[in-house]
Amino acid sequence: MKKVEVIVRTTEDNFPPQEKVVLKFTEQTVSSAETDAVLSYPGLEIHLEHYRVFKNGQEVYMSRYEYGVLSLMARHPGQLFTKEQIFEAVWHQDSESCLTAVTNAIGRHPAEN
Template sequence: MRVVGKIAMLIFNDTEEKAVEKAIAALAGMIPLEAIQPPHSPALTFPGLEIRLHQRRVLKNGIDVSLTRLEYGALCYLAASPGRVFTKAQIFEAVWSMESESCQSNVANVICNLRKKIEPDSRRPTYIKTVLGIGYKFASGE
């Protein structure tokens, strides 16, 4: 799991100890309290879909599916927490390993291509559901 962080550089005089304490307290409040943990199993298995994590392979009904690095990353990120809703920004930061103000179309394009490859019907997705106004979630396919 890769964590994207922010670095802030503050320069203070020796007499500004209180300012340093306040800055540390402010930064401590910015640290996320929750992180997505990678699954312990070497595979994520859903009806008609298997993600073999150690082999970086995806099987749809037993047949290998060729995915790009970004498609595979987005699929694993979502499938590791079925039912959890992720914003496009969260997906972008996790998969692209960077922050961006304009990630909306990048994530939407990857999800669209991914659906074409793994969904039985990409117009009526079974696995990757859109949560209007928020982002996406992975459903177990049942």
């Protein structure tokens, strides 16, 4: 069984890193046609072509950046990303300008276990 966890790690000088799991899913399945791709997890569906997310059958409204972070993580289970890599992939800008954008996009939706 595959597990997908989105973990936010914060670091500060002279303090140990702090980690928080913000999203947790298991058993990814992807439909065969890329244009109709749907990432399915128990209780969660991500419709890649239409940029829509459903949790337990109810649509979850997200900003384009929140959706971008979620779909990036869901498409690459088990892969660890830096804040800079997430920013470049989702915002399509150089990572030098990322500041707190990634943290804010991830932190808006608390995980429900």
